[in-house]
Amino acid sequence: MTYTRKELCRVRTVTAFVVLEPDKEQWREEISRASDFLKEMSAGITGSGYEVQSLRIVTNPFGEYLDTADIGSARKDLSELQALLTDLSSGETRVRFSIGEARNVHEISLLPELIRDFGDLCNTCVNIGTDENGILDNDLIPPSVDAILAISRITPRERAISILRSTATVRPLFPISRRDTTKKSWEGNMSSVWKRRTSWFTCSGRTGE
Helix, strand or coil, X not given: CCCCCHHHCCECCEXXXXXXXXXXXXXXXXHHHHXXXXXXXXXXXXXXXXXXXXXXXXXXXXXXXXXXXXXHHHHHHHHHHHHHHHHHCCCCCCEEEEEEECCCHHHHHHHHHHHHHHHHHXXXXXXXXXXXXXXXXXXXXXXXXXXXXXXXXXXXXXXXXXXXXXXXXXXXXXXXCHHHCCHHHHHHCCCCCCCCCCCCECCCCCECC
């Protein structure tokens, strides 16, 4: 069979990964380079007849380049980053941005207000690790749940859903979007309550269903 209907094969996203440093002078160069790469890749894909639905830039953990001493300093740095992204925007396919993961309780505590103030510029995640026995690290789970509940209270629901995710011990290719998760795929990743447990939350303030 010859497959010729390219409209049935849409490219969900083209992603560029960048490493940002605290030196803000470096931000423009790195983000501009990533943006140019995305546009070049997107043009090549669309030129071959395929639809590109979104472009994304994903960074290293935000605590490595933002001043996270307190909420005020984090807001200030994100405002500068937001202005830079707006300045680099070409008006073509929108480039979405992820600020990287939150690595500790303090960084998680900053997320509700940052997500409220900056929306999906603050796409982020919390990765829950396990010990040598495969038991989840509980230090980050309660703060993540608290952050998600706070986000659900202080932001419009339609704006906050899926901006923050917490995942733990997921298998390769595990679906990270509620749209992609079926009851079968969810149960397939849950081999037992404690032996291999997956925790997945979204900003709606409810656990994955």
